[in-house]
Amino acid sequence: MSIQKNSDTSEKAEQSAEKREYSVGEILKQRGVSRRDFLKFCTAMTAAMSLPASFAPSVAQALDEVKRPTLVWLNFQDCTGDTEALLRASNPTVGEIILDILSVDYHETIMAAAGHQADEALENTITKYKGKYLCVVEGSISMKDGGVYGCTSGKTHLEIARRVCGSALATIAIGTCAAYGGIAAAVPNPTGAVGVKDAVPGATVINLPGCPCNADNLTATVVHYLVFGKIPAMDSKGRPLFAYGKRIHDNCERRPHFDAGQYVEHWGDDAHRKGFCLYKMGCKGPATFHNCPTQRYNEKTSWPVASGHGCAGCSEPQFWDTMSPLYRRLPNVPGFGIEATADKIGLGLVAGAGAAFAVHGALNALRKDKEPEETKEG
Amino acid sequence: MSESCKFKCYIWELPVRWSHWVNVLSISILALTGFFIGNPVSFGSSASDFTMGWIRFVHFTAAYAFAVSVLSRIIWSLIGNKYAGWKEFFPLLTAPGRERTIKMLRYYMFVDKEVPETVGHNPLATSAYFALFLLYILMILTGFSLYAEHAPGGIMHKSLGFMYSLFSNQGMRLAHHASMWMIFGFIINHIYSAWLMDIKEHGSEISSMFSGYKFTVKKEK
Known part of the structure; x- marks a missing residue:
């Protein structure tokens, strides 16, 4: 040196x-x-x-x-x-x-x-x-x-x-x-x-x-x-x-498993041992641009996905904030608790809307409207 | 004016009806396939399968249909009849529009008993449609921005460049996901209100979306 x-x-x-x-x-x-x-x-x-x-x-x-x-x-x-x-x-x-x-x-x-x-x-x-x-x-x-x-x-x-x-x-x-x-x-x-x-x-x-x-x-x-x-x-x-210049997901060696529909569902399950896609385990490969899959680390020995762990998105700006939780697909919704996922909130929203309109419909069924003059029979 | 019958009025022109039903079909397909993309099921039995590939293909094709439909409807709001025009979507900006909105609101809240007569759009509905169209645009922009990442530097990726500075990549996914739930909330509201008004107004609210004709008390001038 x-x-x-x-x-x-x-x-x-x-x-x-x-x-x-x-x-x-x-x-x-x-x-x-x-x-x-x-x-x-x-x-x-x-x-x-x-x-x-x-x-x-x-x-x-x-x-x-x-x-x-x-x-x-x-x-x-x-x-x-x-x-x-x-x-x-x-x-x-x-x-x-x-x-x-x-x-x-x-x-x-x-x-x-x-x-x-x-x-x-x-x-x-x-x-x-x-x-x-x-x-x-x-x-x-x-x-x-x-x-x-x-x-x-x-x-x-x-x-x-x-x-x-x-x-x-x-x-x-x-x-x-x-x-x-x-x-x-x-x-x-x-x-x-x-x-x-x-x-x-x-x-x-x-x-x-x-x-x-x-x-x-x-x-x-x-x-x-x-x-x-x-x-x-x-x-x-x-x-x-x-x-x-290329997304990790698009160069990933596990990509065929993604396209086929073969996913790791739990750490250490059969799919994990077979090397299936880590998408459901929160892999951030679809959100990250880096040449890890082709260049690899440590003299091209390995890289996170090859070793069985999803991508953390470490080469994207503010990845600590935007890529967390690391083992989930979607980020948490700001303002709601840690455990509240977008789907739970969405389901609550839809159920709330459904219930509100059901009540409205029931009230409408009970009420007697004044018919417009012109449409009265006779 | 007749005292006993309603007038048949041509309200919804062909592009409006087409756009509506293409939206219905594409949103249904997009929501279903989108669920699988967001939370896939391990359908594949061998690595040579292409289950997720096909699901994504259907999603992207439906996305193009949806985008074209929404864009056509926006253009039609500039060239179509007055019921399709963009002014319909901002009833709160004019005094008569505000009056109609308040009347409709009073009916919905069980204050008034008389069903307000609407020839074209329900003013409450169009206010909601404006918000809905903003959601549509958000959906289209976030969706195509995520899609364009397969070809960085391409025309789509470049022209959507502003999206990548407005959103983080995961933030875009969350917005895309959450907007779908909001559209679901709207659909419940929409189907219920169409059904309610069909019953209460006797104006053929629901079939008008197929035929284009509504029945109104006032004759169109």
Whole structure:
């Protein structure tokens, strides 16, 4: 990993500046990554970016020649789950290559520097590479009371985000917290937490929501930038289309069971053991856009639905509030008790209307109306 | 004016009657299939079955029929006769309309004994129909927004873009579901009132929706 371990001496700083002149291809060679592994990586990234296989040579060529970009990684109100997702990739090729091709100048979790040294590293990077560095933000930003509920080295996260994201080439909001506020922004949101785009509206933000974000999607986003020199096409929620352009339900491996009408009715029943559709168990796949079914997690090992648990909808804005209850199809109706479902209320409404009109009808049957003059017989 | 007979009046034109019965049929189909979509039964015996697929296909086809019917009725309210016109749906906006509404309300609440004579729509009913049409529009918009998600970036998904910022995805489902129950509540009211007025007014309220003719005391000018 190429984290700037010391920034106190100018010599070291110069050295790292020199290092940046190498192309990604050269650095990988230095690191002992074989050409074969490199091409395999390029093919995997081409697939992750939803590009046809014929693009793989172009990706390889671009990565061979491109200079590695500078990246700073900011942790705000988070659980560091996205860092974990990236670092714990068991197979080293993908996870390590991404860190190798990037010059990560600041990352609180993995950098050796601490305290003022760390602050200085960040300061140096953002002044030296103003408008040229990439910024990754993990965690939501507290806005309430001037942002005092989230501080790093005496500065509020809001202040840091405005400064660092504001002068970055682009900011990647990794994970649902950084993208949309996540769990910290769930009702009642005591700290006034928001995502990066809401905190710094002027910044160029790429949202990579997910709890955690799929590390492959982060790698693909960076590779997309390296290969094409621009940020990927995004949807209305600021998410790259290559990763969030399709609904989970439409790519799900259990979809044939949905169409056939084969559903898990209870946890652990026969249908559950046979791997039937989890729709009735509250799976939010029909409401969620993400590439989990095709990209999967942990080196394509598995993903929630494959392991027998419904989708929680973690890559959608405000999923904590809008996707709950997780094990029911429909949300609870606001203003009615927790257990009151829409159907119970609807049935009550219809029964009430029926009863009211039955009474009205009975009263009408009993009453003697004055007939209109003209219709009287004779 | 005759003292002993009623006049036969052509009230409901063909598009009005067609729209009404297409709505009846499509809402029945949509409600039934919608129940299964919301809370499916494990009909499938093998993964090669397509039970839910067919149920959804019927639901979406009926949805298109319903949307076309509602849209046609809205257009007809601009070009049809005065009984079909949009002004009928806002009786509370005019003084005579308010008077008729109050009279009808008094009859319904057992205050007055005389059945108010209505030639076209019952003013209480049209006020309810306005709310019903808003529900229809909500149903159509939420329904097609959920449907369009199978092809993100498509024409339908793009043109319904505002819906996705107004509603969360699950909120859309809840609204779609709850609106159906409200339409059910309306249907009970509607069938009861049509039956009541058919009996009380002697104007052929119910058969007028098939034939188009009502019988009225006043001759149409």
